[in-house]
Amino acid sequence: MKLITALLLALALAPAARGEDYSFDIPAREEAPKKLELSGNLDARYSLLFSRTSSPLYKLQYYGQVPAGTLSQYRADLYLNGDYRSGPTAFHAKTYAQYYSEDSNDLSLHELYGTLALGDSAVLAAGKRMYSWGKGYAFNPVGYVNPQKDPENPDLAQAGLMSFGYEYIKSFSGLPLANAALNLVAVPSAETLNAQTAEARDTDLAAKVSLLAWDTDIDFMGYASRVNPEKYGAAFSRNLGTSLEVHGEFSRFSNKPRYTVAAGAAAAGRADGEDWLLGLRWLNKWNLTSTLEYYRNGAGLTKGEFGAYADFLANAAVSGSSVTAASALAASRGYFGSSNLMRDYIYLKLSWPEPFNWVYFTPSAYVMLNAADGSWLGGLPLSYKPVTNFEFIAWPVLTGGGRGTEFGGRQASAKLDLWLRFYF
Numbered sequence: 001m002k003l004i005t006a007l008l009l010a011l012a013l014a015p016a017a018r019g020e021d022y023s024f025d026i027p028a029r030e031e032a033p034k035k036l037e038l039s040g041n042l043d044a045r046y047s048l049l050f051s052r053t054s055s056p057l058y059k060l061q062y063y064g065q066v067p068a069g070t071l072s073q074y075r076a077d078l079y080l081n082g083d084y085r086s087g088p089t090a091f092h093a094k095t096y097a098q099y100y101s102e103d104s105n106d107l108s109l110h111e112l113y114g115t116l117a118l119g120d121s122a123v124l125a126a127g128k129r130m131y132s133w134g135k136g137y138a139f140n141p142v143g144y145v146n147p148q149k150d151p152e153n154p155d156l157a158q159a160g161l162m163s164f165g166y167e168y169i170k171s172f173s174g175l176p177l178a179n180a181a182l183n184l185v186a187v188p189s190a191e192t193l194n195a196q197t198a199e200a201r202d203t204d205l206a207a208k209v210s211l212l213a214w215d216t217d218i219d220f221m222g223y224a225s226r227v228n229p230e231k232y233g234a235a236f237s238r239n240l241g242t243s244l245e246v247h248g249e250f251s252r253f254s255n256k257p258r259y260t261v262a263a264g265a266a267a268a269g270r271a272d273g274e275d276w277l278l279g280l281r282w283l284n285k286w287n288l289t290s291t292l293e294y295y296r297n298g299a300g301l302t303k304g305e306f307g308a309y310a311d312f313l314a315n316a317a318v319s320g321s322s323v324t325a326a327s328a329l330a331a332s333r334g335y336f337g338s339s340n341l342m343r344d345y346i347y348l349k350l351s352w353p354e355p356f357n358w359v360y361f362t363p364s365a366y367v368m369l370n371a372a373d374g375s376w377l378g379g380l381p382l383s384y385k386p387v388t389n390f391e392f393i394a395w396p397v398l399t400g401g402g403r404g405t406e407f408g409g410r411q412a413s414a415k416l417d418l419w420l421r422f423y424f
Contacts, residue, residue, distance in 0.1 A: 035084055035085055035086055036082070036083070036084050037082070037083045037084075038080070038081065038082050038083075038424075039081045039423075039424065040078065040079045040080040040081050040423075040424060041078075041079050041421055041422060041423045041424070042076065042077070042078050042079075042421070042422045042424075043076065043077040043078075043079075043419050043420070043421050043422075044074075044076050044419070044420045044421075044422075045073075045074070045075055045076070045077060045417060045418070045419050045420075046072070046073070046074050046417075046418045047072065047073040047074075047415060047416065047417050047418075048070060048071070048072055048415065048416045049070070049071040049072070049073070049411075049412045049414075049415050050069065050070055050412060050413050050414040050415065051067070051069050051070070051071060051411060051412060051413070052399075052409075052410065052411060052412060052413040053069060054403075055409050055410060055411050056310070056313035056314045056316070056317040056409065057313060057329075057332065057409060057410065057411045058411040059317035059318075059325075060313065060316060060317050060325050060328055060329040060332070061329065061411060063317075063322060063325040063326070063329075064322060073100075074100075075098060075099060075100045076098075076099045077096070077097070077098055077099075078095075078096070078097040078098075078099070079094070079095070079096055079157060080094075080095045080097075081093065081094045081095075082094075088116055088117040088118075089114065089115070089116055089117075090114065090115045090117075091113075091114050091115075092111055092112075092113055092114070092115070092129075093109070093111060093112050094109070094110040094111040094112075094130075094157070094160075095107065095108070095109055095110065096108050096109075096110050096157065096159075108159060109128055109159070110128075110130060110157055110158065110159045110160055111127075111128055111129055111130055111160045112127050112128045113125055113126060113127025113128055113129045113160075114126060114127055121168055121169050121170060122166070122167065122168045122169075123165075123166070123167045124165070124166055125163075125164070125165040125166075125167070126163075126164050126165070127162070127163075128159075128160045128161065128162050128163075129160045129161060129163060129165065130146075130147060130157075130158065130159070130160035130161070131143075131145040131146050131160070131161065131185070132146060133145060133146055133208060133219070133221060133235075134146070134219075134235050134249050135217070135219075135235045135236065135237040135247035135248065135249060135279075136235075136247065136249055136277045136279055136293060136295075137154055137279065137281075137291050137293060137347075137349070138151040138154050138291075138293055138295070138347045138349070138368070139151065139277050139293065139295040139340075139345075139347070140249065140277075141233065141249045141250070141251040141275035141276060141277050141295075142219070142221055142231075142233040142234070142235050142249045142250070142251045144206050144221060144222075144223040144231055144251075145161055145163065145185055145187065145206050145223075147159055147160065147161070148339075150339060151339055151340065151345075151347060151368055152339070152366075152368075152377065152379060152397065161187060162187070162188055162190075163185050163186060163187045163188075164185070164186040165183065165184065165185045165186075166182075166183070166184045167181065167182065167183050167184075168181065168182045169181045176213050176214050177211060177212070177213045178212040178213070179211075179212050180209070180210065180211050180212075181208075181209070181210040181211075182207070182208075182209055182210075183206075183207065183208040183209075183210070184205075184206075184207050185205070185206040185207070186203055186204070186205055187203065187204040187205070187206065188203050189202035189203060189204070189227065191227065201226060202225075202226055202227050204223065204224065204225040204227075204228060205223075205224045205225075206221065206222065206223045206224075207221065207222055208220070208221040209221070215238065215239065216236060216237070216238040217236060217237040217238070218234070218235075218236050219234060219235040219236070220233075220234050221233055221234070221235075229253045229254060229255050229256040229257070230253070230254050230255065231251055231252065231253045231254075232251070232252055233249065233250050233251030233252060233275075234249070234250055235247070235248065235249040235250075236248055243282060243283040243284065244280065244281070244282050244283075245280070245281040245282075246278075246279070246280055246281075247277075247278075247279050247280075247281070248276070248277060248278045248279065249275075249276060249277045250274065250275075250276045250277075251274065251275045251276065252273075252274050253271075253272065253273060253274070253275065253298070253299070254272045255270050255271075255272065256270065256271050256272070256273070256299050257269075257270060258270060258271040258299050259335035259336060260301065260305050260308070260309070261305070261308045261309045261311075261312045262308075264312060264315070265312075265331075266312075266331040266335050266336075268335075271298075271299045273298030273299055274296070274298045275295075275296060275297060275298045275299075276295075276296045276298075277293055277294065277295045277296070278293070278294050279291065279292060279293035279294070280292045280293075286352070286355075287352065287353060287354075288350060288351070288352045289350070289351045289352075290348070290349070290350050291347075291348070291349045291350075291351075292346075292347070292348050293346070293347045293348075294344075294345070294346055294347075295340070295344070295345045295346075295347065296343060296344055297340055297342065297343050297344070297345070298343070300340065300341060300342045300343035300344075301341050301342050301343070302342075302343065302372070303342070303372045303373055306341060306342055306372075306373070306404075306406060307404055309336060309341075310404040310405075310409060311404075312328065312331075313328055313332060313409075314404075316328030316329075341406060342370055342372055342373070342406055343372060344370070344371035344372055345368055345369065345370060345371060346368070346369040346371055347366070347367075347368050347369075348366065348367050349364065349365070349366035350364065350365045350366070351363075351364040352364070360384060360385040360386055361382075361383070361384050361385075362382075362383045362384075363380070363381075363382050363383075364379075364380070364381045364382075364383075365378070365379070365380050365381075366378065366379050366381075367379075368407075370401070370405065370406050370407060373401060373402070373404075373405040373406060373408075374401060374402070374405065375399070375400065375401025375402070375405035375406050375407035375408045375409075376399070376400050376401060376407055377397065377398070377399045377400075377407045378397070378398050378399075379395060379396065379397040379398075380395070380396050380397075381393065381394075381395045382394045382395070389422060389423040389424065390420075390421070390422055390423070391419075391421040391423070392419070392420060392421070393417070393418070393419035393421060394416070394417070394418055394419075395416070395417040395418075395419070396414065396415070396416045396417075397414065397415045397416075397417075398413070398414050399412070399413055399414070400413075
């Protein structure tokens with residue numbers, strides 16, 4: 001919490017930083033440009049979880065216990081952002097604190113990096129930074145340096161990546177190519193020898209070339225590494241009219257870790273393949289925005305492989321051995337913890353700001369369908385901002401599907417989140 005305290009102290013001292021003088025009879029000076037900006041929000045979040053007691057994951061999670069069918073969770077989330085600029089240099093920080101109780105709380109840095117402007121066209125950056133590569137909304141197959149998105153809440157702020165970055169932008173006139181940008185990113189190895197030191201040769205390199213040509217955004221990117229999967233791909237986005245946009249991503253990967261279940265145990269392997277996404281975004285005359293995407297996860301489990309995984313969990317849940325149950329739960333979390341384990345998904349989201357002239361109210365609805373097993377997940381986020389700097393959010397989520405399906409086997413059949421969000 002020391003970082004948060006320091007940033008709040010800086011906010012309190014901001015008038016002095018702006019050069020304001022309230023003493024003596026000195027003529028007033030013109031106020032200098034604001035250099036320090038602090039912002040953020042506090043979320044008080046209460047959740048109700050309606051358990052699917054028949055789920056093997058539920059039985060493993062609460063092995064030897066018999067909790068009530070409805071569980072609750074209450075926590076406070078604090079997001080605090082600070083930006084400081086002085087000439088060609090800038091400093092950016094985004095912190096995230098999560099509080100359940102005095103015995104259960106956490107503080108982490110989502111971003112902490114500095115930038116140096118090298119003239120009007122180039123920027124050098126160093127520190128922990130969140131990147132946003134790709135054109136997709138719920139999925140980003142080419143997001144090689146992005147944090148892993150949560151398709152249930154793609155806009156959720158997440159932790160960035162320790163890296164060094166360089167960006168160069170060039171604009172053109174009178175040509176089909178309007179502008180071009182080059183992004184270079186060096187990622188030091190996360191695998192350390194003694195928690196601080198890593199082998200220099202394990203530094204990863206990523207690059208992206210962005211073009212705006214013929215009114216189309218086109219990106220080409222690649223990721224080179226000795227220890228992680230190597231990848232290269234492309235993404236595009238183009239407006240087909242004033243209210244319709246099409247976007248897509250394609251990525252080719254090699255030597256990517258892949259886990260399956262064989263002979264009643266988790267088995268590690270490697271795979272080469274492709275990930276891709278194709279999507280549409282449409283804004284109709286009622287100001288209703290629709291986003292539709294199809295996502296192909298090339299290294300995902302087939303229907304048969306997921307069935308073997310589901311059987312593995314089910315057998316462990318009825319084994320009568322706490323050791324077997326704990327081992328299966330650890331394997332599930334360590335090797336099969338992705339929010340999209342299988343190969344083909346369809347995602348649809350609808351968002352309608354202030355429907356029927358109901359001001360400050362924005363309802364949304366989304367559904368994600370597993371195209372292989374027919375299971376689904378759907379949510380209905382409802383946002384209401386009756387006063388400045390305050391928002392109330394009600395967010396019910398439902399899951400469904402047959403026995404042994406991805407979403408039908410989740411621990412919770414439904415969830416209701418209630419948020420009170422305070423901005424500053």
